[in-house]
Amino acid sequence: MWLWNCWCRLGYYGFTAFMMMQNLNSRGFRAFSFTIPSTRELLQIFEIAAPVFVTMTSKVAFYALLTYSATSMGAITLAGHQVMVNILCMCTVWGEPLSQTAQSFMPEMIYGANRNLMKARMLLKSLVVIGAIAGLTVGTAGTIVPWLFPRLFTNDQMVVQQMHKVLIPYFTALFVTPSVHSxxxxxxxxxxxxxxxxxxxxxxxxxxxxLLLVRDKFSSLTLCWWVLVFFQWSRFGSALQRLVSPTGMLYNENFNQPEQVKVKAT
Incomplete structure (x- = not known):
């Protein structure tokens, strides 16, 4: 199943990249031409890609470790965990458009010729509010289904009991996820x-x-999911603290400006 999901994602991203390149090609850009990047260009790509790689890898590794911890608790516990984590992954994608919106519109407000940090703060506020509403809506719907209709996923009553044990931390983690994305x-x-x-x-x-402490000392799936809640809310708190800081990008006019000038010069 994991390998099949990887192949599906690879096919989806490949098709999406092809369609974007085809669209650029129709607008006069040479999207299908390939050139060898210079050392400076490679360094610039690395400066952007390396932190993003660390971020994405940390998220994937934590979810993998969460499943690994459930594996050590027996087949029934693992089955209940797999059902809930798959539903969680299906629901979390609803927050991705908020992240894409921020990445599309905020750079011009922060670094553009007509930069306006006030508008950037207003946009971020709107995205967080929308994220909270989306999190409440998706979280409620995503919790009601395994709570009231667990037989859509399994007929084993013991597995259903394991699913119901993590409903509260499941909802708490899912509720904040769209805001984290924004x-x-x-x-x-x-x-x-x-x-x-x-x-x-x-x-x-x-x-x-x-997670390792909970797994070794308590062997509780519910506590493992509460660690997931801590992980999600820690991401929310650290990102929010950075963005509302007086020295952050949304309040400091000189934030990251020398680096931006260097990028423009190249």
Whole structure:
């Protein structure tokens, strides 16, 4: 199943990339031409890609470790966990458009010729509010289905009991996820990549320590899911603290400006 999901994602992203390149090609860009990048271009790509890679890897690794912890608790517990984590993954994609919106519109407000940090703050506020509403809606719907209709996924009553044990932490983690996406999208838009990767790495390390502690000392699936809640809300808190800071990108006119000038010069 995991391998099949990887192949499906690869096919989806490949098709999406092809369609985007085809659209650029129809507009006069040479999207299908390939050139060897220079050392400076490679360095610039690395400066952007490395922190994003650390961020994405930390998230994937934490979810993998969460499943690994459930594996050590027996087949019944693992089955209940797999059902809930798959539903969680299906519901979390609803927050991705908020991240994409922030990455599309905020760079011009932060670094553009007509930069306006007030508008950037207003946009972020709107995205967080929409994220909270989306989190409440999706979280409620995503919790009601396994709560009232668990037989859509399994007929085993013991597996259903394991699913119901994690409903509260499941909802708590899912509720904040769209807002997390909007905040992290704003950090990506403002090129605050070092902080994003460092905060994600710190959340991953602390979450991993707590997850291993819970698994070894208590062997409780419910506590493991509460560690997931800690991981999600820690990401929310660290990103929000950075964005509302007086020295952050949305309040400091000189934030990251020398680096931006260097990019423009190249």
């Amino acid at each position: 905040l992290e999208g704003a950090l990506l838009a403002g090129r605050d990549l070092r902080y994003l990767s460092q905060s994600m790495g710190a959340c991953f390390c602390v979450g991993t320590f707590l």
